[in-house]
Amino acid sequence: MSGGRLAAAVSHERVREVGRFLVSGGIAYLADLLVFNALLFSGVGSLTSKVVSSVIAIAIAFLGSRYYTWRDRRSEHPGREYAMFFLLSVIAAGLQLLCLAITHHGLGWTSPLADNLSGNVVGMAIAMVFRFVTFRTLVFPDRSATGA
Numbered sequence: 225m226s227g228g229r230l231a232a233a234v235s236h237e238r239v240r241e242v243g244r245f246l247v248s249g250g251i252a253y254l255a256d257l258l259v260f261n262a263l264l265f266s267g268v269g270s271l272t273s274k275v276v277s278s279v280i281a282i283a284i285a286f287l288g289s290r291y292y293t294w295r296d297r298r299s300e301h302p303g304r305e306y307a308m309f310f311l312l313s314v315i316a317a318g319l320q321l322l323c324l325a326i327t328h329h330g331l332g333w334t335s336p337l338a339d340n341l342s343g344n345v346v347g348m349a350i351a352m353v354f355r356f357v358t359f360r361t362l363v364f365p366d367r368s369a370t371g372a
Contacts, residue, residue, distance in 0.1 A: 245356055248288025256281035257344055270328055270339045278317035294364035305363055312358045320347030
């Protein structure tokens with residue numbers, strides 16, 4: 225395969241990988257959003273609502289990542305995968321929570337709209353990039369390149 229065709233094939237696979245990541249992540253995001261708002265509008269505090277919704281979304285995202293996004297990169301050690309996935313997801317959720325805490329408590333923007341924009345838009349965008357990079361390199365690395 226020529227260099228140009230190889231680059232095109234790699235590029236095409238990367239686009240497909242990102243697409244699968246966005247689908248599985250999108251489902252987890254919808255669960256996060258629904259649970260967050262259900263709790264928020266039922267009187268639960270914004271930070272507690274975000275923690276609970278994030279834990280639920282992490283479980284959904286792991287299933288999507290392991291069995292859909294990176295199904296060809298699974299290891300023989302799902303416990304290790306889940307532990308790494310959970311740790312990195314907690315860090316990513318912390319990035320979202322930090323955005324929410326800064327705007328809600330630091331800036332005093334306390335409306336549900338402000339909470340959603342800071343935690344579920346800005347925070348999610350930052351966390352999404354972090355998740356993609358760390359999941360594909362640390363949790364589901366390309367084992368074919370290393371021969372493992």
